[in-house]
Amino acid sequence: MRLCFLVEEHYRHDGMPNEVIRQLTSWGHHVDVLRPGGSLLRMSEAVDAGAHDAWVLKTVSGGPGLTLLEAAAAAGATTVNDARSIRGVRDKALAAAIGRGRGLPLPPTYAVARPELLREIPEAEYPLVVKPSDGSSGRAVHLVSSPERLEATLPRLTGEGMLIAQPYVPNAGTDLKVYGVGGELFATERCSPLHPDPAVRERRVPLSAEVAAIAAQVGSVYGLDLYGVDVLLGPEGPVVVDVNDFPSFRQVPDAAARVARAVLELAREGGSTAPYLRPHAPLPLSIPAQATAATATAGAGDGA
Numbered sequence: 001m002r003l004c005f006l007v008e009e010h011y012r013h014d015g016m017p018n019e020v021i022r023q024l025t026s027w028g029h030h031v032d033v034l035r036p037g038g039s040l041l042r043m044s045e046a047v048d049a050g051a052h053d054a055w056v057l058k059t060v061s062g063g064p065g066l067t068l069l070e071a072a073a074a075a076g077a078t079t080v081n082d083a084r085s086i087r088g089v090r091d092k093a094l095a096a097a098i099g100r101g102r103g104l105p106l107p108p109t110y111a112v113a114r115p116e117l118l119r120e121i122p123e124a125e126y127p128l129v130v131k132p133s134d135g136s137s138g139r140a141v142h143l144v145s146s147p148e149r150l151e152a153t154l155p156r157l158t159g160e161g162m163l164i165a166q167p168y169v170p171n172a173g174t175d176l177k178v179y180g181v182g183g184e185l186f187a188t189e190r191c192s193p194l195h196p197d198p199a200v201r202e203r204r205v206p207l208s209a210e211v212a213a214i215a216a217q218v219g220s221v222y223g224l225d226l227y228g229v230d231v232l233l234g235p236e237g238p239v240v241v242d243v244n245d246f247p248s249f250r251q252v253p254d255a256a257a258r259v260a261r262a263v264l265e266l267a268r269e270g271g272s273t274a275p276y277l278r279p280h281a282p283l284p285l286s287i288p289a290q291a292t293a294a295t296a297t298a299g300a301g302d303g304a
Helices: 015-026 064-076 081-092 092-101 115-120 147-157 209-222 255-269 289-298
Strands: 002-007 032-035 052-059 110-112 128-132 143-144 163-167 176-181 184-191 227-234 237-245
Touching: 002 015, 002 064, 015 032, 015 255, 032 209, 052 064, 052 255, 064 081, 064 227, 081 092, 081 209, 081 237, 092 163, 092 209, 092 237, 110 115, 115 147, 115 163, 128 147, 143 147, 163 255, 176 209, 209 227, 209 237
Parallel strands: 002 032, 002 052
Antiparallel strands: 110 163, 128 143, 128 163, 176 184, 176 227, 227 237
């Protein structure tokens, strides 16, 4: 197969996706790598839908790679993940609306175009977690304990574009990162970015039936094939606080080979589409067989 990977400069030396590219190449597939953040792109000629069996995106939020992937999709090319699905989770305000509308356990979400509008959030909602709607890798995430602390935080939010604010979910200082790849689910526990603790090391953990069902539904709701879900175990049960397309897959056994096989399968099948674009009944929570298998093997190893 002939594949095109769009890789931003931020990920030039990262194991993911470089290990996946090496794995595919070792299996005899041809992989072209474009770095849209560091290249002059002649958009009228950058995309040739027939030149590759699939286009794969690994870029930062807000980077130019998604624009190029959407151009490839518009020309009829297969993309991994679906370009509209990626847009649906990279805009966190949009992701919250889609997810809550489909029954996912996401916290109530406020969105503002200007930081000062956060003052209108009722005091009863504090403490708040405030972050950019297009943020990634923990950028500009703030835990705001009160309206008084908001005033001190506002200058640091200037220039971050659209912002979202969600009521803080009380937790033990760790969160779960659940990875979906090739129809399998894997869970890791890691230190919460809001409660940094060097003593907490990321490790694989068993995946409960409840969290597995939620993670599987996340993939279905957003139309993602390769994804990560950040879950907090709050006092009222699991809460989804973030969804990522093409995450790091850290702690997933044989991650490069698993992701490479998933990419090839999606390329052969023509990829998937974003189901939230079509009206449908809310999806019931269910535990796929592969989630049970992942649970059974979760203790074998030691989110994007």
